[in-house]
Amino acid sequence: MxxxxxxxxxxxxxxxxxxxxxxxxxxxxxxxxxxxxxxxxxxxxxxxxxxxxxxxxxxxxxxxxxxxxxxxxxxxxxxxxxxxxxxxxxxxxxxxxxxxxxxxxxxxxxxxxxxxxxxxxxxxxxxxxxxxxxxxxxxxxxxxxxxxxxxxxxxxxxxxxxxPAIPAPLRPVADHPALLGDPWGRAALGAIPKKAAILLVGTALTAADVIVSCLREGHSGPITALSRRGLQSTRRAITPGTYAVPFWSRITADTSIFVEKHGPQRRVLELLRSLRRDIRAAEANGLPWQAPFDDLRDSVWEIWPALPLDEKRRFMRHLRIWYDIHRYRLPPQLERPLDDAVASGQLRYAAAHLESACAAGEAIAVTYRHGPSIQTETFDTVINCTGPxxxxxxxxxxxxxxxxxxxxxxxxxxxxxxxxxxxxxxxxxxxxxxxxxxxxxxxxxxxxxxxxxxxxxxxxxxxxxxxxxxxxxxx
Ligand SMILES: Cc1cc2nc3c(=O)[nH]c(=O)nc-3n(C[C@H](O)[C@H](O)[C@H](O)COP(=O)(O)OP(=O)(O)OC[C@H]3O[C@@H](n4cnc5c(N)ncnc54)[C@H](O)[C@@H]3O)c2cc1C
Incomplete structure (x- = not known):
């Protein structure tokens, strides 16, 4: 059969x-x-x-x-x-x-x-x-x-x-019409009033997509993108030849590039030190950090399964956020509109810890903390850009x-x-x-x-x- x-x-x-x-x-x-x-x-x-x-x-x-x-x-x-x-x-x-x-x-x-x-x-x-x-x-x-x-x-x-899950501090306003829980709905983005003050929770690729869409639709109000560290997606460094070696061969070799170079490493700190050394050496030769970083990224299939569980957990706790921001890079077409919006003051990236949120009529009042300073600001629209x-x-x-x-x-x-x-x-x-x-x-x-x-x-x-x-x- x-x-x-x-x-x-x-x-x-x-x-x-x-x-x-x-x-x-x-x-x-x-x-x-x-x-x-x-x-x-x-x-x-x-x-x-x-x-x-x-x-x-x-x-x-x-x-x-x-x-x-x-x-x-x-x-x-x-x-x-x-x-x-x-x-x-x-x-x-x-x-x-x-x-x-x-x-x-x-x-x-x-x-x-x-x-x-x-x-x-x-x-x-x-x-x-x-x-x-x-x-x-x-x-x-x-x-x-x-x-x-x-x-x-x-x-x-x-x-x-x-x-995306609604972050805990936003849950009290989960049903508020000013909260956009799912950032991938184009119709919902299109309905945002052009002068609205927008808060994006999240500062990486999803936030970049949302910002560029809003700007293209003629949004003129202020946009704040907030995350714990305020890290923005990194940029690519493409020169002719960057993709000369077929990608598939980089991730299907018997031994990965990074392990070939450094041998098996079972501690994340060791991996981090090797990467930093590689980046310093690359930069001394006029090469961008992306090249050694990509050697690590394209070796994760071999490195990660071999790490002890407590090292994996250590990575998730301390390094994942840094890894992700370097690993997931902006499509080059998004760089200019984002840079222009920052330069004009319309867009600001904030490093702060979201504390709480509550309805303020048709808007949402959001309280966030940066170090010892606690601030409450009201936004016409809050968009959850925390990713899947x-x-x-x-x-x-x-x-x-x-x-x-x-x-x-x-x-x-x-x-x-x-x-x-x-x-x-x-x-x-x-x-x-x-x-x-x-x-x-x-x-x-x-x-x-x-x-x-x-x-x-x-x-x-x-x-x-x-x-x-x-x-x-x-x-
Ligand atoms: C916004 C975004 C942009 C990305 N951009 C890139 C990129 O440019 N390049 C890249 O390489 N990777 C990108 N990625 C990574 C992406 O995860 C992978 O490339 C790939 O799309 C994952 O595909 P998938 O089929 O595993 O998952 P998904 O795309 O999530 O597809 C899963 C599918 O399963 C269906 N489904 C779920 N549950 C059920 C159910 N119970 N019954 C029936 N159907 C169900 C869903 O409807 C969905 O269509 C991106 C990820 C996101 C979120």
Whole structure:
């Protein structure tokens, strides 16, 4: 009988999992992607409708099969190249494509594999919300929001980015009309009065997207972006040749660049010291900090799983915020509008601790603390830009809740995403594993350290897929 694989979530991760399965299977499979959105491929990141929301890395690191890393560039040229999107080219011979266009590209890739794939598999997008998962007679039984249930031989969890959680100090105003809890709704941003005083909670990439959208829509009121340290997203340093070495080879070598250079290091302080030394050496040679930092980033797949748990926790407590701000960089197109807004005084970044918030008529009064000084300010609109919530114990995603409630999964030991082993198999609360239940993408950050960017996600999918194929053949 044809084996049935169900993939829950049809963003980048689910799309790539379906494509890789259909490429690598040696016999036809039934592959169902359960995706609650109308279209596969978009997910949270690439369903952006705003033309200023761009990929935060160049075209050549966004692909769905390592065998064809130029596909997005070709697709862009086929659309008309600069006539289609003149601003995509930011110099340095790399493109920063609009996220919505990458979502379209992914959907078209999915459609192409649906029409024809090497194993002759059937690929179906079922528009539904997965709500439950049970084991029944050796099969999996998936509960959906529709009356239907589905049987599956193997399930892949690719639900990934959860909506941002409302920070505790803002919870008393969670239902206030002046609080925008979800920053990715373009309609809601468009409805903000142009002169409104805006507070953004969060100062990194999501905040940058929101600021640039507001400015383009003619916002003239003051904008404050606040976070504990007030750190802004860092900038890229692209020169011709920056991307000369194919990215894929950097993250699929036998030994990673950083480990090759420094040997295995098991303490975050040691790693930090090595990185600082590398940065000093690079700068002495006139090279930017980004080059040695990227050597570390592209080695996380080897370094992170080898760290002892208390070192991982130490990193999460003290360094993650610094790592993230250097790792997730602005698309170059956003630099100018942000700089101009700071220079004109319309935009200010504040380092402060959010204390509390309460309704002040149609506005919200926010109290924040900077050192010993406590201040209360009133804002017409407050936007939550804290980014996707990675904690499965707080999620309202019914499928993730069911996985945990039915003891099929547990949160990762560092509290982010779900616990998986090195083969992406979910680990249950008692430490057991069923190799027919896997997870890919940002949900596996606790185990792999950096499965956020598209090539890192794909690396794990490609690495694990031969095992999944073998397993299906044995059943
Ligand atoms: C705003 C933003 C911008 C980003 N930009 C980039 C970038 O430029 N480059 C890059 O490499 N990475 C970027 N990332 C990282 C991003 O997480 C990954 O690139 C990738 O998009 C993750 O895809 P995913 O499919 O795992 O997750 P998601 O995009 O979150 O997709 C998960 C999908 O699962 C569906 N789903 C969830 N639960 C259920 C359920 N119970 N039933 C049915 N369907 C369900 C959701 O509807 C969603 O479509 C960005 C992330 C964000 C949040």
């Amino acid at each position: 044809t084996k049935h694989v169900v993939i829950v979530g049809g963003g980048y991760t689910g799309t790539c999992a379906a494509i890789q399965l259909s490429r690598q299977a040696r016999q036809p499979l039934d592959i169902t992607v359960i995706e609650q959105r109308a279209s596969v491929g978009q997910g949270l990141a690439y369903s952006a409708t705003d033309p200023d929301h761009r990929l935060n890395a160049p075209d050549m690191v966004h692909f769905v099969t390592p065998e064809d890393q130029d596909a997005l560039r070709r697709w862009f040229e086929d659309q008309g190249g600069p006539a289609f999107d003149a601003a995509a080219d930011s110099g340095g011979d790399v493109l920063f494509i609009r996220r919505r266009d990458f979502g379209r590209f992914l959907r078209e890739q999915f459609d192409a594999y649906q029409a024809d794939n090497p194993s002759g598999s059937t690929i179906t997008h079922l528009q539904a919300t997965a709500k439950d998962l049970e084991k029944a007679d050796g099969d999996f039984l998936l509960g959906l929001d529709q009356a239907e249930t589905l049987n599956a031989d193997l399930v892949i969890v690719a639900t990934s980015n959860e909506r 919530d990675p904690r499965p114990d707080r999620t309202d995603n019914p499928f993730l809740r069911a996985l945990v409630a039915r003891s099929l999964a547990r949160p990762s030991p560092i509290g982010i995403g779900l616990d998986v082993d090195d083969d992406s198999t979910l680990v249950t609360p008692s430490g057991n594993k069923d190799p027919r239940l896997r997870a890919f993408g940002p949900l596996t950050l606790g185990q792999f350290g950096d499965p956020q960017g598209t090539p890192f996600i794909l690396r794990h999918i490609c690495r694990t897929m031969p095992q999944i194929v073998n397993l299906l053949e044995q059943r």
